[in-house]
Amino acid sequence: MEILTHVGGTPGKDCGGFCRFCYFKTVNFKDLDSVALGCKFCPPHQIGCSYCHELIREVKNGFKPPNEVLTQLIMNLEQLKNTQQEVHDLKINVGSWADVINYPHLHDLLAVFQKYEFPVNLGYTSGKGINGAETADDLVARGVTEVSFSVFSINPDLRREWMRDKTPEKSLEALQRFCELCEVNASTVVVPGVITEEEITKTCSILEEWGIKSFVLSRFSNHQNQGLLFNYKPVEDGIEPQPYQEFYELVGSIARQFSFRVLGSPAADPEKGLPYILARKGNKKYLEQLPAIKSETTIITSSLSAPFLEKIFQRIDGNGKVNILAVDKDIGDLIVPADLEAIDLKEVKFKAILPGGALLHDQVAHQLLTRDGKNRKVVRGPELLFLPSNVYLEGKEEEFITYEIRSFTELVNLINQN
Numbered sequence: 001m002e003i004l005t006h007v008g009g010t011p012g013k014d015c016g017g018f019c020r021f022c023y024f025k026t027v028n029f030k031d032l033d034s035v036a037l038g039c040k041f042c043p044p045h046q047i048g049c050s051y052c053h054e055l056i057r058e059v060k061n062g063f064k065p066p067n068e069v070l071t072q073l074i075m076n077l078e079q080l081k082n083t084q085q086e087v088h089d090l091k092i093n094v095g096s097w098a099d100v101i102n103y104p105h106l107h108d109l110l111a112v113f114q115k116y117e118f119p120v121n122l123g124y125t126s127g128k129g130i131n132g133a134e135t136a137d138d139l140v141a142r143g144v145t146e147v148s149f150s151v152f153s154i155n156p157d158l159r160r161e162w163m164r165d166k167t168p169e170k171s172l173e174a175l176q177r178f179c180e181l182c183e184v185n186a187s188t189v190v191v192p193g194v195i196t197e198e199e200i201t202k203t204c205s206i207l208e209e210w211g212i213k214s215f216v217l218s219r220f221s222n223h224q225n226q227g228l229l230f231n232y233k234p235v236e237d238g239i240e241p242q243p244y245q246e247f248y249e250l251v252g253s254i255a256r257q258f259s260f261r262v263l264g265s266p267a268a269d270p271e272k273g274l275p276y277i278l279a280r281k282g283n284k285k286y287l288e289q290l291p292a293i294k295s296e297t298t299i300i301t302s303s304l305s306a307p308f309l310e311k312i313f314q315r316i317d318g319n320g321k322v323n324i325l326a327v328d329k330d331i332g333d334l335i336v337p338a339d340l341e342a343i344d345l346k347e348v349k350f351k352a353i354l355p356g357g358a359l360l361h362d363q364v365a366h367q368l369l370t371r372d373g374k375n376r377k378v379v380r381g382p383e384l385l386f387l388p389s390n391v392y393l394e395g396k397e398e399e400f401i402t403y404e405i406r407s408f409t410e411l412v413n414l415i416n417q418n
């Protein structure tokens, strides 16, 4: 089991300069303080609270001091203890918004973890700050047993051009050495016309020889509806990212060709039929465990989730009490007030359920969904309807099914509540 800790870091600044495809490249970091997001934790008459401000502060304020990192880790460990979950093979995942290898106190942190014999997963490195195989030797000697490495391509020229990697050969040499010494989760960003299926296949063929554990394809995002939150300009002009369905099929095609786990981000795990394992035809029988639907409700959700929810509700809602409304946003947690402004309120019933994590202040959401003068009840749905497979890489099918039965039961109970 992994426990997360985060060293912060500012993308572009703490990772050796911006990659051309980085989602943060066109963010105006100076303006971030004026962004008022709002979320479900905000007090009733205030937009913005420590939770949603923290989301901004983290990407803006660079690396955290080691004491802050360790204090947070201790709190996470305490929380884990309180859940009384059975914990075995505990590993510490050290994450960063930038590149964890650039964290100036990395060696100090690793020394602490080594003292308590915790193995370490380095949550994200681009490889740009690595001086060759010796860096991998050194980090593994300090207790690192797993690394998430953004390879982009095994072709050094593509790394040089798209990641602005000054020494791509050295970075790739280190990646190979990591593969020899520990577990490696590699990743790429699928930039249309650059990282093609042919290019991915070439990269994955080498990585298979080197023995990686998993490979993540991140869909390139260029617009706000695809996941950019703080950007007002595209990341790269003139590039149109793939629609989700096409991307899902690409992930499936790569997964069928290789022996390691292949996943996509946002949520795409075709090998396991995820996300929304309950939407699979063969899993209809599990839907019988959900409570019967008794009330009229509108579920407002992301464009990615809507088709899956429609499939599930067609099967469990014979009387058509629930309608699903997709906003023009691929990810539910990134739904903001502008997305609710675009909704045709004629489609919204007396009760509306919003994604649990949407970045909306409750009162703002209520105002926007009653602006036609009709009073409506606006409630928050479960935080996550499906288990993300990139976090539960080794999760078993039953675990994904059990989780979704639980989250959909919670959702139906909310629908039925007066």
Ligand code: SF4
Pocket (backbone or CB within 6 Å): 011, 012, 015, 017, 018, 019, 021, 022, 023, 024, 097, 098, 099, 126, 150
């Ligand atoms: S290394 Fe990662 S965080 Fe840094 S610029 Fe590239 S994509 Fe962004």
